[in-house]
Amino acid sequence: MKKIPITPPATTRPEALHRIKTAMVEKKLTQAELADAADCHEKTIQNMLGGRSVRDQTLFDVCMVLGLDFNGLRDAWHGESVAVDNGQMSVKADGGGVSPIYMGAYSRAAVDHYVGSYLTLRRSFSQPDTLVAYRTDISWDPEWPSLLFQECDRVDAPYAHRGRLYIPASSSFIHLVSLTKGAMRMILVSQIDRAGEMRGIITTLNKQRATFIPVATPILYARRETFDGETFGDITPKSRAYAAYKRLIENTVSEGYARLVS
Structure with missing residues (x-):
């Protein structure tokens, strides 16, 4: 039986760059098309193809588009050593259960209690006396070690966000950040308590008539x-869930988890 040759892993940045360029040719992708598919700026792709440093998030997104192994390419890009074990090459492990330092360097074991689904409540940005309720799922991403959040069951589904959790070791608050083509939305909330709740402030942009303006709310x-007894969507005073939801949001301010200065 004829053996199928196995392509050895890239071990240096030039080798990793060659893999990326080869995959682009195979998939017939231009720089602009790769940038669009990877949800980043074309200038970022140009920097990467020029061999300049880029974020791990960019490498991850590019690998997902091109069908490349992220862990191996990332380690080669950063110059990690390659060990030889019983005649086979393998990329040196980098503790895949720990998030990057800039995200807080937290381990999966330390944040496993965050994994789950959450009822998410805030005030409507445009409709008076209206609350917004939806579901947020938090999971561990083994490909890019960190907690990942995904918003679900939103009435305005096209505006649902997906991002990462940043957990500083010296703070009692954590950050839920989504970043798309330079546009950032940040949510700053308290660390999860015994009741399974996190409270704080969301800052983002909201469309008002012909333009977008910055907004913030608890x-x-x-x-x-389970969510059997919960109601999602725009919650008005006529809704049975309105009073209970409003009390939960108001407690965020009254109990000192957030302060709005006018």
């Missing part, structure tokens, strides 16, 4: 095992 995450 936000609450309440962990739920």
Whole structure:
């Protein structure tokens, strides 16, 4: 039986760059098309193809588009050593259960209690006396070690966010950050408590008539095992869930988790 040759892993940045360029040719992707598919600026792709340093997030997104192994390419890009074991090459492990330093260098074991689904509540940005309720799922991403959040069951589904959790070791608050083509939305909330709740403030952009303006409002995450009794969408005073939801949001300010200065 004829053996199929196995392509050895890239061990240096030039080799990793060659793999990327080869995959682009095979998939017939231009720089602009790769940037669009990877959800980043074309200038970022130009920097990467020029061999300049780029974020791990960019490498991850590019690998997902091109079908390349992220872990191996990342280690080669950063110059990690390659060990030889029983005649086979393998990339040196970098502790894949720990998030990057700039995200807080937290381990999966230390943040496993965040994994789950949460009832998410905030005030509507445009409709008076209206609350917004949806579900947020938090999971561990083994490909790019860190906690990942995904918003679900939003009435305005096209505006649902997906991002990462940044957990500084010296703070009692954590950050839920989504970043798309330079546009950032940040949510700053308290670390999860015994009741499974996180409270704080969301800052983002909201469309008002013909333009977008910065907005901020208190936000609450309440962990739920099931959502049988919960209501999602725009919650008005006519809704049965309105009073309970409003009390949860108001407690975010009254209990000192957030302060709005006018």
